[in-house]
Amino acid sequence: MAHDGYRIVFLGPPGAGKGTQASLLAKKYGIKKISTGDILREAVRNGTELGRKAKRYMDAGELVPDGIIIGLIEEQIAGHESFILDGFPRTLVQAKALDELLNKQGKPLTHVIFVSVPDEEIVRRLTARRVCPKCGAVYNLVYNPPKSDEICDVCGTPLIQRSDDREDVIRNRLRVFKESTAPLVDYYRKRGIYHEVNGVGSVEEVLKRIEEALSG
């Protein structure tokens, strides 16, 4: 299958490396990456109505209501033959709405990649994550530190910690994931498009596993 026929969902717990891998793959394959988390954070930064509605849920590590998210995804997907969805769907309601939307266009999902990482590794990764508020680059103080102390390598802006990367909020995000998002595994497994990939290892190793799953 040519890369331009790929319609991929990246599923997995917070901090599994979905965003890191989705960005690499989107660049490599030349297809659009749609991250609901990134879109919501930008809306919060810009103080839009969407941002005002979403902020309190995000700061608490809770999910933003389905109605808000589904409308947003419809706009993002419109007109795109191929894409990687990072952080969507997260509930069965979202998954069913996505299927309905894609089936109407006769272009169903081609792959669902679940990136699996144990809880304690997730807490280690997320408490050490730093992000650039200007260009969006993502670092890790342990695994992928910036060259100069907490300054973005790409644009020189001081890095920040996401407001939901505090340990108590991370633990709540993990709980929400298990309760609301983990049931999607069964939903997609039945369809034969589901692949589980071990997310522990270097970024390059995990990317290689994902590409193997996509071509298998």
Ligand code: AP5
């Ligand atoms: P979102 O931004 O989607 O957060 P998340 O799913 O919790 O995922 P993260 O961005 O925290 O982690 P990631 O898996 O992308 O990992 P990353 O690559 O950054 O959502 C945030 C909030 O928005 C939600 O809580 C909710 O409120 C709302 N929201 C978003 N979508 C929604 C939806 N569909 N419905 C309802 N609400 C929604 O990596 C993490 C760290 O690890 C980084 O520091 C990275 O450098 C490092 N790292 C990556 N790979 C490796 C590796 N192989 N080894 C070591 N370190 C690594």
